[in-house]
Amino acid sequence: MSDDPRIDPRFGLSRSVTLPGPLRLDGGGLLSPVDIAYETYGTLAPDASNAILICHALTGDQHVASNHPVTGKPGWWTRMVGPGKPVDTDRFCVICVNALGSCLGSSGPASVNPATGRPWGMSFPVITIRDMVRAQAMLLDHLGIARLFAVVGGSMGGMQTLSWAATYPDRVASAVVIASAARHSAQNIAFHEVGRQAIMADPKWRGGDYYADNDPPAAGLAVARMAAHITYLSEAGLTEKFGRRLQGRDAKSFGFDADFQVESYLRHQGLSFVDRFDANSYLYITRALDYFDLAEEHGGRLADAFRGTATRFCLVSFDTDWLYPTPESRSIVHALNAAGAPVSFVELHSPFGHDAFLLESPELSRVVDGFLRAGERR
């Protein structure tokens, strides 16, 4: 109980709290206590009516609009969140929580198991998207926020948003779900399994017990990241960005160095990732994603996840996103229609595949801004 529960009005305040729990997990276990690291932007209204929860993606974090503590780089969604931005921190109090299972302060495999005094490693319980959402709800209870003006998320953040609306319909006025899906497909699972096998094949992984000597399975994690990264980009986007251009030389090397720019780019993506992410967290969060199937949690009918809801929904997909392609969003829209929920849906054009939701997109900004303003007028 280390923090002051009042939301600080200053911009980009990093906080963490240890809540007693217990958090009841979908896997059957109890987690107690629960560390939750989060960041806030903007001022909470006296009646706590202007809180927006942003949910981050697989390798994202709570630093949505402020510098990353390890890399020093700007937040991952400064295009969307900030003063005068679509998620306007002059009007809203924005909260972003490091997902349960991740590695930037919230409870996860890299945090210390109080029962042993040592890092959890693979003894950390396997968690679900809904468990992440329950942990966030515990934090909101602690902060005295009964109802969210909106939950907003892309990719895995969109899944959490859907899970929020399904699990706590009375606490979510509006939900913005971007480039996401209501379940992981066989192909999604396959790519994640390649990443997990790459990590677990690295001898430095040692069954997940690698924290003591600061020598993590970096090579395996880098390969996992490289494989996943391909799925974040479109074929056309890769061709436009790199094509078959060579890297810093005029001719092929006839060797195994990075000849092509795309090889060099991927290697860089892999290598830079390992500095800021924990391999075990990658295992746990990909598992949570693969387990995600919102329909399955509701008797196999996705519409039943939203039956009788008062939440209004906004869904956005991108036409070149092949990780969570438009038909996935469309099936959610159909379910929301079947449940009688108010929903707007748009497929935006972008050459950049799944990553488009993180990039400059005036259309996306207009859609989110308009949807939130309409919520304020209600």
Next chain:
Amino acid sequence: MSDDPRIDPRFGLSRSVTLPGPLRLDGGGLLSPVDIAYETYGTLAPDASNAILICHALTGDQHVASNHPVTGKPGWWTRMVGPGKPVDTDRFCVICVNALGSCLGSSGPASVNPATGRPWGMSFPVITIRDMVRAQAMLLDHLGIARLFAVVGGSMGGMQTLSWAATYPDRVASAVVIASAARHSAQNIAFHEVGRQAIMADPKWRGGDYYADNDPPAAGLAVARMAAHITYLSEAGLTEKFGRRLQGRDAKSFGFDADFQVESYLRHQGLSFVDRFDANSYLYITRALDYFDLAEEHGGRLADAFRGTATRFCLVSFDTDWLYPTPESRSIVHALNAAGAPVSFVELHSPFGHDAFLLESPELSRVVDGFLRAGERR
């Protein structure tokens, strides 16, 4: 010079020959001698006019229609090659050559460098698709086959077929190019780079010098195979075959065993592959594929690869193949049209993605059969 150069009429005869060379390589080096392992099916006509060369894919081999010596499984294209099949071994003499750089008898990183008496490992020269074709041409010289009735290949085999037609236009009467491309795209290169990094990240790879103690980088090679295997299947095919079905249990394990059937399938694909393939060969052949750009070899204009050719062409693509999608075949057809070459092209429907060319496809059989019969009538 271990063999009898006459083609044996018996079915499925495994042969190998050591040719003095030297083979001049695109990378600038000379390879000498050159081991070539091949298999023949059917009887060569007295005038050697009925020879069909089949070119295999990345992880394929010369055992196109006879059992694999390691796995004991039937040849990889028994649907297409055999008595009464489209490539009819009652009419044609079929030759299939283990690609240069591979690991089933032809010269490659696992074979012995005569200069040192030890396996080449990574001192084997980096080769190209055209180098593979030149080695095959050396074999045909040795066998007294001046001109091929046809060259037939899918995937990397299709690239060799294109390279044959471009490099030795007078030696190829007909060319059948299935599920292939005239160059590797940025996304193709990216997937291969993930595989190579997975192999080279395995500490057992040891710079490629792992042959002495029979302890190869199996874990890395398995991950490489898993990543590649996803690209051989379509999203829809994976969903149809596996969906989110669980593996041998009723509920999720909330652990990291293979819960989903697709995970179990992929793991099996990875593990079974390492028994029959050499990790260094995987590095060399993926490199040859990534280097492949037929237009680049001809001043940047693909049509110039075929200018004035007398070869007739048949191209086939599959609508769900996202490794070498239909537009890749179409651009080859456009180039052949621009070069004035006779070409027929069809896109076939299959739910199975790139792998469709290896599977039962009555349409593919009819196309190949009809194209070869039309060649006989000329």
